[in-house]
Amino acid sequence: MLNSDASAPAANALLAVEHVSKHFPTPEGVVTAVEDFSFSVKAGEFVSIIGPSGCGKSTLFNIIGGLLGGYEGRVSVDGATVSGTHPSIGMVFQEESTFPWRTVLDNVAFPLEIAGMDKAGRQERAAHFVALVGLQGFERRLPAELSGGMRQRVAIARTLASQPRILLMDEPFAALDEQTRLLLGDKVLQIQQELKQTTLLITHNLTEAVQLSDRVLVMTYRPGRLKRIVDIDLPHPRDSEVVSSEAFGHRVAEIWHDLREEASRGIAADEARVLRGGHRP
Amino acid sequence: MSAAAPLPVAALGIARLRLAIVLVVLAAWEALSASGLLFRDVIPSLLKIGAALGKLLASADFYGNLGVTAGEISVALLIGGTAGLAVGIALGANRFLSQAFESLLLYLGPTPKIIFFPVMIMWFGVGPGSKVAMGVLSCFFPVAISAAAGMRQIDRVLIRVGRSFRATTWQMVTKIYLHAMREPIINGVRLGLGVAIVGTLLAETKLSNRGLGYLVIQAYALFDMPKMYALVIVLFVLSIGVNVAIGRLGRGVGTK
Ligand SMILES: Nc1ncnc2c1ncn2[C@@H]1O[C@H](COP(=O)(O)OP(=O)(O)O)[C@@H](O)[C@H]1O
Ligand SMILES: [Mg+2]
Numbered sequence: 001m002l003n004s005d006a007s008a009p010a011a012n013a014l015l016a017v018e019h020v021s022k023h024f025p026t027p028e029g030v031v032t033a034v035e036d037f038s039f040s041v042k043a044g045e046f047v048s049i050i051g052p053s054g055c056g057k058s059t060l061f062n063i064i065g066g067l068l069g070g071y072e073g074r075v076s077v078d079g080a081t082v083s084g085t086h087p088s089i090g091m092v093f094q095e096e097s098t099f100p101w102r103t104v105l106d107n108v109a110f111p112l113e114i115a116g117m118d119k120a121g122r123q124e125r126a127a128h129f130v131a132l133v134g135l136q137g138f139e140r141r142l143p144a145e146l147s148g149g150m151r152q153r154v155a156i157a158r159t160l161a162s163q164p165r166i167l168l169m170d171e172p173f174a175a176l177d178e179q180t181r182l183l184l185g186d187k188v189l190q191i192q193q194e195l196k197q198t199t200l201l202i203t204h205n206l207t208e209a210v211q212l213s214d215r216v217l218v219m220t221y222r223p224g225r226l227k228r229i230v231d232i233d234l235p236h237p238r239d240s241e242v243v244s245s246e247a248f249g250h251r252v253a254e255i256w257h258d259l260r261e262e263a264s265r266g267i268a269a270d271e272a273r274v275l276r277g278g279h280r281p
Numbered sequence: 282m283s284a285a286a287p288l289p290v291a292a293l294g295i296a297r298l299r300l301a302i303v304l305v306v307l308a309a310w311e312a313l314s315a316s317g318l319l320f321r322d323v324i325p326s327l328l329k330i331g332a333a334l335g336k337l338l339a340s341a342d343f344y345g346n347l348g349v350t351a352g353e354i355s356v357a358l359l360i361g362g363t364a365g366l367a368v369g370i371a372l373g374a375n376r377f378l379s380q381a382f383e384s385l386l387l388y389l390g391p392t393p394k395i396i397f398f399p400v401m402i403m404w405f406g407v408g409p410g411s412k413v414a415m416g417v418l419s420c421f422f423p424v425a426i427s428a429a430a431g432m433r434q435i436d437r438v439l440i441r442v443g444r445s446f447r448a449t450t451w452q453m454v455t456k457i458y459l460h461a462m463r464e465p466i467i468n469g470v471r472l473g474l475g476v477a478i479v480g481t482l483l484a485e486t487k488l489s490n491r492g493l494g495y496l497v498i499q500a501y502a503l504f505d506m507p508k509m510y511a512l513v514i515v516l517f518v519l520s521i522g523v524n525v526a527i528g529r530l531g532r533g534v535g536t537k
Contacts, residue, residue: 067441091445095438101460111446113456162446 056224090164357416365424373432431465
């Protein structure tokens with residue numbers, strides 16, 4: 001069942017999402033992608049939202065990031081309602097999102113350029129964040145010369161360079177292989193601890209959610225509601241080694257128990273759609 | 282030379298064939314000219330054309346008119362290209378605008394712009410103004426159409442990145458759209474320059490008081506056939522030069 005703190009944001013919440021719902025009109029009728037979703041994130045916390053494909057995670061991501069309007073409910077930072085994009089929230093996208101015509105350094109300097117920072121200042125700050133994600137020496141390379149994992153690190157560095165109070169990421173490792181994903185997870189966690197970066201990670205990967213988070217929010221499939229909040233009280237610092245520990249296994253099992261039901265419903269819905277001859281929306 | 286590799290031999294063969302064709306054409310021309318079959322001077326001898334060409338290239342008048350035409354085409358490309366880019370970006374960015382106006386663009390694009398020439402003469406006079414206007418009209422459409430199509434093929438996530446960092450519309454255009462659309466824009470400009478040259482020269486040959494097109498028509502009116510052919514040869518060579526230059530430009534982009 002829902003935790004008691006789910007609908008009323010904690011007094012010291014940095015990010016609060018209250019009773020957010022989003023409906024999409026489609027030719028096959030109205031799809032409720034997110035329904036009455038509430039949670040809050042405290043400063044310095046690492047929170048993950050996990051749910052099966054198509055459950056409304058990206059919809060929620062776009063609402064919180066301010067790229068999607070026309071929803072019910074309220075999103076606030078430090079108690080102030082947010083409508084549209086907000087400088088406190090930095091987004092990292094699921095898709096490949098580096099600018100192919102910019103070098104690594106210039107990609108990372110992009111938000112600083114937008115903010116009107118002088119050239120020397122932004123080069124210095126960009127170089128710092130390039131180094132932070134472990135890409136020193138690659139400053140002058142173009143994205144096409146890098147691997148997928150390196151490009152995703154550039155995207156993360158770019159968003160970090162804008163120094164958002166909340167780092168919001170939508171399945172940033174989804175396109176990577178498992179090993180790269182684990183190692184990149186280590187990196188993100190290390191950076192998060194170093195910067196005390198408040199982070200909201202959206203994922204469909206169980207291991208990733210448990211390894212990285214202080215709390216995991218499990219989402220239901222269609223409509224996307226908050227099913228359960230699981231506190232991950234494993235000690236820090238954690239790296240990918242933790243994946244093989246017994247306590248870790250317990251947490252994963254606990255969440256899988258909830259997630260399994262939703263994932264099955266997602267698969268069943270997909271099958272039904274194919275049988276009806278409908279297209280994947 | 283038995284040591285020659287097969288490829289250079291083939292290239293040499295092609296060069297020889299080309300040379301042979303040119304020589305045959307020139308010989309036929311000369312024979313036709315000497316035969317007197319056609320009205321006198323319609324086909325002047327190569328010697329006369331060569332002399333006229335030499336005189337043309339030595340005259341200050343020619344370079345003055347070449348400058349006028351080149352200037353008209355450059356200004357036309359600048360105005361028409363910029364306007365086309367702005368309109369194309371607006372249409373590509375806005376669904377509503379594109380539904381309202383894009384079909385108009387697609388229908389007007391291929392219509393012969395020369396039918397607007399009388400109007401342009403009334404608006405901008407007989408001088409370079411109306412020629413520039415014709416060039417603008419010609420190159421606006423291909424640039425606008427490729428820019429609109431280019432906008433739609435930009436990776437959506439790059440636009441979302443720009444928005445998420447709160448870029449202004451101007452920043453979106455200069456820092457994202459123009460870079461992401463580099464290839465379609467260059468292609469549009471290539472097509473645009475081609476039709477701007479056609480539009481401007483065509484207008485000059487219709488009604489004008491300056492420019493290369495004017496010189497051609499003047500030579501025709503004075504029945505100075507050797508000069509007319511000399512001008513045609515010059516225009517032909519210049520067009521080939523411009524096309525080669527633009528082709529290089531396009532290839533440079535493709536490899537980047
Ligand atoms: N723009 C849209 N129009 C119609 N339906 C949409 C739109 N965006 C998302 N949806 C639907 O909302 C549901 C949730 O999508 P999404 O948030 O992308 O899920 P997830 O990121 O969890 O995979 C899906 O069923 C999807 O088809
Ligand atoms: Mg998604």
